Amino acid sequence: MAAMQIGMIGLGKMGGNMAERLRRAGHDVVGYDRNPESSDVSSLDELVQRLQAPRVVWVMVPAGAPTRATIDQLCEALSPGDIVVDGGNSHYLDDKKHADQLGARDIGFVDVGVSGGVWGLQNGYALMVGGDADAVGRLMPIFESLKPEGEDGFVHAGTVGAGHFAKMVHNGIEYGIMQAFAEGWELLEATDIVTDVPGAFKSWRTGTVIRSWLLDLLVRALDQDPDLSELKGYAEDSGEGRWTVQAAVDHAVPLPAITAALYARFSSRQEDSPAMKMVAALRNQFGGHAVASVEGQHTKGADAPGADVTPPIDGH
Ligand SMILES: NC(=O)C1=CN([C@@H]2O[C@H](COP(=O)(O)OP(=O)(O)OC[C@H]3O[C@@H](n4cnc5c(N)ncnc54)[C@H](O)[C@@H]3O)[C@@H](O)[C@H]2O)C=CC1
Ligand SMILES: O=C(CO)[C@H](O)[C@H](O)COP(=O)(O)O
Numbered sequence: 001m002a003a004m005q006i007g008m009i010g011l012g013k014m015g016g017n018m019a020e021r022l023r024r025a026g027h028d029v030v031g032y033d034r035n036p037e038s039s040d041v042s043s044l045d046e047l048v049q050r051l052q053a054p055r056v057v058w059v060m061v062p063a064g065a066p067t068r069a070t071i072d073q074l075c076e077a078l079s080p081g082d083i084v085v086d087g088g089n090s091h092y093l094d095d096k097k098h099a100d101q102l103g104a105r106d107i108g109f110v111d112v113g114v115s116g117g118v119w120g121l122q123n124g125y126a127l128m129v130g131g132d133a134d135a136v137g138r139l140m141p142i143f144e145s146l147k148p149e150g151e152d153g154f155v156h157a158g159t160v161g162a163g164h165f166a167k168m169v170h171n172g173i174e175y176g177i178m179q180a181f182a183e184g185w186e187l188l189e190a191t192d193i194v195t196d197v198p199g200a201f202k203s204w205r206t207g208t209v210i211r212s213w214l215l216d217l218l219v220r221a222l223d224q225d226p227d228l229s230e231l232k233g234y235a236e237d238s239g240e241g242r243w244t245v246q247a248a249v250d251h252a253v254p255l256p257a258i259t260a261a262l263y264a265r266f267s268s269r270q271e272d273s274p275a276m277k278m279v280a281a282l283r284n285q286f287g288g289h290a291v292a293s294v295e296g297q298h299t300k301g302a303d304a305p306g307a308d309v310t311p312p313i314d315g316h
């Protein structure tokens with residue numbers, strides 16, 4: 001596979017390792033990051049000057065405003081025949097705008113959904129590519145070096161936007177799988193029935209229907225902190241999950257599992273649940289059911305006749 005020259009913008013957890021994987025494969029990589037400590041050049045303009053035309057520049061910065069600003073700058077600095085690759089987790093609807101903006105100057109655009117996280121340097125990166133066949137063909141030596149060894153780990157998913165749409169759905173699935181593992185773990189931990197919870201997860205790594213890399217990573221996390229006591233039950237999201245749900249609404253496709261997983265993250269960020277306060281207040285209003293006060297005590301409803309503590313639920 002022919003060695004190429006490529007500019008990499010954004011040398012963080014992803015771009016830094018991707019640049020290193022490309023260098024190990026023999027490519028000439030010039031990296032630019034706004035953080036001078038990790039950058040090979042002092043500005044985006046210097047990066048462009050260091051590259052020989054026709055240039056390839058891979059953008060690997062946070063999605064949204066940083067990616068848009070970088071593509072605006074590249075549109076000014078690059079020349080006809082060059083190609084810009086957006087490998088960040090950008091919204092798929094941004095891709096058409098970027099392709100049109102760059103295309104007006106005869107600069108090509110390819111969107112790539114990248115998966116592999118901080119393990120990609122050693123394992124390779126799965127790539128989901130959107131763009132026209134000529135541009136994608138020119139980039140194949142780069143893709144071949146980034147992807148994992150073997151047949152899988154690469155798809156030319158369609159025209160511009162298809163790469164990021166595929167990655168968005170991938171991440172939606174990621175939300176659902178993680179949530180299912182997390183809920184299973186909570187149930188096992190909440191009961192005394194299985195006495196070796198980490199052992200149960202370990203045993204599932206081989207031969208089971210649910211063996212997977214996420215399961216391997218779950219086992220690794222429990223090895224490091226067996227009951228996750230060092231963590232708070234708080235999970236951020238960076239956009240892909242909500243965009244998956246938004247796309248599902250736009251196309252009237254039911255995604256109950258992925259949607260629930262997204263909402264579970266929102267719930268994790270609440271110290272208390274305003275909605276559940278209202279549910280408690282309404283139960284108290286109509287049924288005189290006990291509520292938990294902010295002091296943590298169960299109290300009777302002030303005006304409800306005969307309000308008392310809810311009896312235990314008999315599940316059988
Ligand atoms: N971390 C992950 O597991 C994955 C991340 N991604 C996506 O890859 C992109 C990069 O993510 P990470 O490397 O994890 O983030 P990061 O925060 O580790 O790195 C981002 C880098 O971009 C630099 N940067 C930000 N704005 C810049 C600008 N205008 N010009 C030059 N450099 C700039 C920052 O200084 C930083 O070094 C994001 O779009 C992210 O959503 C995609 C797949 C997996
Ligand atoms: O793309 C990824 C993994 O495939 C990134 O790690 C992404 O940040 C995960 O999404 P979120 O931050 O919403 O959990």
